[in-house]
Amino acid sequence: MQFSFTAEQEEFRSVLRRFLEEKSPPTVVRRLMQTEAGWERRAWLGLNETLGLSAVHIPEAYGGQGFGPVELGIVLEEMGRALLCAPYFASTVLAATAILNAASEAQKRALLPDIASGETVATLAFTEPNGSWDAACVGTTATPGGGGFRLDGVKSFVPDGHTADLIVVLARRPGSAGEEGLSFFTVPADAAGLTRRALTVLDPTRKLARLEFHGVEATLLGEEGGAAAPFARTMVLAAVGLANEMVGGADKLRQSALDYANLRVQFGRSIASFQSMKHKQADMLVDVELAKSAAYAAASAAAEDDPALPALASLAKATASEAYLQTAIHTIQIHGGIGFTWDNDTHLWFKRAKSSEVFLGDATYHRELMMRAWNE
Amino acid sequence: MSEATEASVRADVRAWLEANWDPELGLVAWRNRLIDSGWGVPSWPKAWFGRELPMALEMVVEEEMQRLGAVGVAKTGIRRLAAATLLVHGSDAQKERFLRRSLTGEDTWCQLFSEPGSGSDLAGAMTRAEFKGNRWVINGQKVWTTSAHHADWGLLLARTDWDKPKHQGLSYFVLDIHQPGVTVQPLRQMNGHASFNQVFFTDAEVPPENLVSEVGRGWAVATTTLMHERRGADGISRWGRASAGVGRVYDEERAETATVMEPYKWYPQRAGRVDLIVQRARETGAFEDPVVRQEIAKLLCLSKSAEWTARRARAAQMQGRPQGPEGSLGKLISSHVARAAARVHTLISGADAMLSGADGAMEGVIAEILVSVPAGSIAGGTDEIQRNIISERVLGMPKEPRTDNDRPFRDVPKNLVV
Numbered sequence: 001m002q003f004s005f006t007a008e009q010e011e012f013r014s015v016l017r018r019f020l021e022e023k024s025p026p027t028v029v030r031r032l033m034q035t036e037a038g039w040e041r042r043a044w045l046g047l048n049e050t051l052g053l054s055a056v057h058i059p060e061a062y063g064g065q066g067f068g069p070v071e072l073g074i075v076l077e078e079m080g081r082a083l084l085c086a087p088y089f090a091s092t093v094l095a096a097t098a099i100l101n102a103a104s105e106a107q108k109r110a111l112l113p114d115i116a117s118g119e120t121v122a123t124l125a126f127t128e129p130n131g132s133w134d135a136a137c138v139g140t141t142a143t144p145g146g147g148g149f150r151l152d153g154v155k156s157f158v159p160d161g162h163t164a165d166l167i168v169v170l171a172r173r174p175g176s177a178g179e180e181g182l183s184f185f186t187v188p189a190d191a192a193g194l195t196r197r198a199l200t201v202l203d204p205t206r207k208l209a210r211l212e213f214h215g216v217e218a219t220l221l222g223e224e225g226g227a228a229a230p231f232a233r234t235m236v237l238a239a240v241g242l243a244n245e246m247v248g249g250a251d252k253l254r255q256s257a258l259d260y261a262n263l264r265v266q267f268g269r270s271i272a273s274f275q276s277m278k279h280k281q282a283d284m285l286v287d288v289e290l291a292k293s294a295a296y297a298a299a300s301a302a303a304e305d306d307p308a309l310p311a312l313a314s315l316a317k318a319t320a321s322e323a324y325l326q327t328a329i330h331t332i333q334i335h336g337g338i339g340f341t342w343d344n345d346t347h348l349w350f351k352r353a354k355s356s357e358v359f360l361g362d363a364t365y366h367r368e369l370m371m372r373a374w375n376e
Numbered sequence: 377m378s379e380a381t382e383a384s385v386r387a388d389v390r391a392w393l394e395a396n397w398d399p400e401l402g403l404v405a406w407r408n409r410l411i412d413s414g415w416g417v418p419s420w421p422k423a424w425f426g427r428e429l430p431m432a433l434e435m436v437v438e439e440e441m442q443r444l445g446a447v448g449v450a451k452t453g454i455r456r457l458a459a460a461t462l463l464v465h466g467s468d469a470q471k472e473r474f475l476r477r478s479l480t481g482e483d484t485w486c487q488l489f490s491e492p493g494s495g496s497d498l499a500g501a502m503t504r505a506e507f508k509g510n511r512w513v514i515n516g517q518k519v520w521t522t523s524a525h526h527a528d529w530g531l532l533l534a535r536t537d538w539d540k541p542k543h544q545g546l547s548y549f550v551l552d553i554h555q556p557g558v559t560v561q562p563l564r565q566m567n568g569h570a571s572f573n574q575v576f577f578t579d580a581e582v583p584p585e586n587l588v589s590e591v592g593r594g595w596a597v598a599t600t601t602l603m604h605e606r607r608g609a610d611g612i613s614r615w616g617r618a619s620a621g622v623g624r625v626y627d628e629e630r631a632e633t634a635t636v637m638e639p640y641k642w643y644p645q646r647a648g649r650v651d652l653i654v655q656r657a658r659e660t661g662a663f664e665d666p667v668v669r670q671e672i673a674k675l676l677c678l679s680k681s682a683e684w685t686a687r688r689a690r691a692a693q694m695q696g697r698p699q700g701p702e703g704s705l706g707k708l709i710s711s712h713v714a715r716a717a718a719r720v721h722t723l724i725s726g727a728d729a730m731l732s733g734a735d736g737a738m739e740g741v742i743a744e745i746l747v748s749v750p751a752g753s754i755a756g757g758t759d760e761i762q763r764n765i766i767s768e769r770v771l772g773m774p775k776e777p778r779t780d781n782d783r784p785f786r787d788v789p790k791n792l793v794v
Binding site for chain 2: 001003004258261262269270272273274275277278279281282283285286289290291292293294296297315318319364367368370371374
């Protein structure tokens with residue numbers, strides 16, 4: 001396992017941090033979060049033209065940059081820090097990874113280059129209104145007929161599902177149960193029988209949608225009935241990615257709380273000189289650094305295809321989930337009254353912290369996954 | 377001469393070891409040979425047994441020593457701190473007299489800093505040193521002194537001026553433990569062991585040549601000792617392991633380690649024994665209890681993250697890069713791990729958590745964890761002091777306003793000590 005970043009990786013991070021500070025300041029976040037789409041195509045394409053971000057972990061053979069999970073983790077950490085409003089997690093992390101894991105060679109060549117360039121924004125629709133992150137709970141059916149498949153069912157909590165151009169759907173053979181009979185399909189956004197609705201979300205910087213499928217014509221992606229394993233691998237990498245995104249947000253909050261404490265004067269002295277503040281800040285640093293260590297270790301394990309990866313991914317997700325939310329709660333508290341106002345930016349990250357804590361499974365869920373992986 | 381590189385150092389030390397390493401030598405004889413070669417303490421100055429190698433190359437030397445199973449200089453116990461402190465602040469005569477015998481292990485040391493009235497606030501020491509005639513005369517009491525019962529020398533922090541502000545009235549001495557004015561009494565801890573001592577001074581004497589640095593500079597010298605103590609805080613398990621080799625030098629090293637490590641025998645329990653958790657939980661069936669399982673998982677998340685945080689700090693150090701904040705968090709994090717582990721261990725025990733000794737889980741080891749863990753968050757800088765250090769030195773937050781620094785120590789409020 002790699003416990004430090006290379007000089008090139010550090011340089012990449014600092015270029016990216018400056019870029020995102022410029023492109024995604026809180027004013028831009030606030031403007032975009034109030035739109036229904038939640039992101040802008042012009043800015044999204046700019047993101048990819050300049051730094052090739054949406055291509056980062058896609059192999060060069062499919063128009064990508066050919067970097068690995070560690071670089072993807074760096075990108076996500078910096079995006080989480082900047083609270084970037086973009087369909088990055090949906091398209092690059094979830095959809096592209098699912099396609100890489102499941103699709104045939106010809107399908108990868110057909111689909112991935114446009115996702116890598118950002119021309120196509122894709123998402124992965126796997127969760128349903130029951131809110132389970134477990135593939136066994138998928139109820140959407142794919143009925144064969146006429147040389148293709150027709151999808152029926154409801155997907156929910158689909159990131160950027162109302163704006164994506166291409167939807168990768170996890171569905172099952174009618175009559176199948178559990179991990180059997182699961183397949184991936186692709187559906188274009190304008191498919192007949194598909195209804196999409198943006199959900200009202202807690203965290204407006206990451207939009208979620210509900211998608212209803214009524215006899216929607218769909219193209220099989222990869223092997224019929226063979227999606228369980230590639231889906232599981234996709235979830236593992238997504239958990240690693242989200243953990244890295246979360247530690248970026250947590251670190252940003254921690255720093256903002258520190259900056260505020262240094263500015264604020266009460267009782268004739270900087271509140272940063274009170275031990276109650278100093279000790280809280282020290283504890284916040286511990287929480288964030290522990291979560292970073294777990295997120296970095298998981299990304300490194302993913303890069304090396306470590307057999308312990310599923311356990312480490314869940315460990316990182318669970319740790320980041322608790323650290324991010326706890327840091328957000330402390331940050332509001334340190335800001336005092338101003339921290340409870342809409343004008344202060346803390347609540348933007350607080351809402352992302354809560355939403356990310358739940359997304360892909362909360363800490364309790366991932367601790368159980370980790371224990372099962374550990375048991376083997 | 378060309379710059380030392382990893383390859384050149386590796387080749388040089390390997391060649392020297394192949395020509396000189398002899399497990400049939402006596403421990404002191406071998407260490408003297410090693411010290412004379414400069415490979416014993418390669419990061420030290422050339423004038424004092426070293427080669428002035430950077431930290432990263434010192435690790436290369438260590439690797440080569442381990443590869444051959446060669447025994448190193450004495451690094452165990454307080455003698456390591458004594459050597460590091462005297463190297464920086466000692467006079468040439470003191471270095472001449474003490475360094476070599478500390479490195480060979482012939483001299484054993486203890487640290488006389490903490491007092492009943494000054495724990496976290498070490499600079500509030502009230503043990504007195506008065507210059508009378510031709511010597512310093514010491515009166516007072518120290519506490520939490522590891523190994524005082526078999527030490528030859530003590531690193532003593534004592535007050536020489538009560539009219540100066542607290543930090544400026546301290547001086548640092550090397551005190552001979554074997555004298556009538558020094559009484560060492562064991563101190564029994566809540567876990568039943570007596571690993572520390574109380575040391576009483578009644579007109580104990582220190583000759584003037586054993587003052588380290590200058591009168592009134594004791595705090596600066598003590599800071600050096602404490603810095604090395606913190607740096608080595610996680611090293612006990614490492615230096616507490618003697619080689620398993622065959623030969624006279626190994627036998628003598630094992631005997632030395634056994635003596636030095638005796639007070640630390642419960643330290644693995646102090647750290648919480650996370651290593652025992654999963655196996656015990658499987659044996660007792662607690663592993664299948666969903667509530668206990670979550671608690672175990674939380675602990676494993678914490679302990680693995682702690683381990684990786686330490687690895688990140690070490691990786692930065694190895695690359696010669698400045699450590700990030702992760703390098704200063706280890707002590708506080710290890711307290712969290714230990715506390716969490718003690719809690720989960722007793723959760724796994726269920727009703728057996730009420731038992732100890734032969735009736736307790738794992739012949740009392742689990743109970744010993746519970747009653748040893750509190751030491752970790754107190755000794756060597758409490759969690760609260762660690763948080764002050766992290767917030768001030770890592771995060772750059774201001775110090776709390778103080779009322780004890782700008783007036784004669786005589787006038788500073790103190791604990792009532794009987």
